[in-house]
Amino acid sequence: MPRFPLFDQRLRSRGATLAPLAKFTNSFDGTILCVEIPNLGFSLTGLSLESGVGPRFRLQFPTKTSLKYEVRFRSSPADAGTVVPFSTTETGAATTNLLTGNNSTVTVFVDRTTGSGFYSVAVQANTG
Numbered sequence: 576m577p578r579f580p581l582f583d584q585r586l587r588s589r590g591a592t593l594a595p596l597a598k599f600t601n602s603f604d605g606t607i608l609c610v611e612i613p614n615l616g617f618s619l620t621g622l623s624l625e626s627g628v629g630p631r632f633r634l635q636f637p638t639k640t641s642l643k644y645e646v647r648f649r650s651s652p653a654d655a656g657t658v659v660p661f662s663t664t665e666t667g668a669a670t671t672n673l674l675t676g677n678n679s680t681v682t683v684f685v686d687r688t689t690g691s692g693f694y695s696v697a698v699q700a701n702t703g
Contacts, residue, residue, distance in 0.1 A: 604655060619696055623687065627666045630687040634661075636696050638676025643699040645673055646685055650692050659694075661685045673699070 600611040619636045638644060647656035660669045661683040669686045685694065 621694060624665075626684070628668075628686075631665070631684045632687050632694060633665075633682060633684050634694060634696065635680055635682045637680045638674070638678065640676055640678045642676045643673050644676060645697050645699065646683060647695045647697055648685070648692055649695070650689065652693060656695065659685050
């Protein structure tokens with residue numbers, strides 16, 4: 576499990592050690608650190624559709640202001656997944672990889688390149 580000594584030091588120097596830090600379920604695959612934060616989940620809805628640019632999958636999900644979101648595709652639940660580009664319009668080019676939240680429900684469209692698989696939305700944590 577990775578350690579973050581600079582982060583630990585900042586907490587100590589700011590006097591934030593008055594109470595123990597909360598522990599969260601986490602995993603690290605060598606590239607991506609995943610931290611499960613209770614009650615931070617959100618609902619994701621999807622729909623296959625045919626658009627003027629070919630087969631697409633529509634995803635709708637709520638966002639929080641300033642958080643960044645990316646869409647991932649997995650061919651099976653065990654796969655790590657890869658980031659896939661999306662469009663914010665049904666017929667626009669799928670060239671966007673990152674979306675900044677604005678406290679509203681957003682709709683994105685991904686090009687379907689296979690008949691089956693799993694889409695997910697990942698939230699990127701900001702540092703600083």
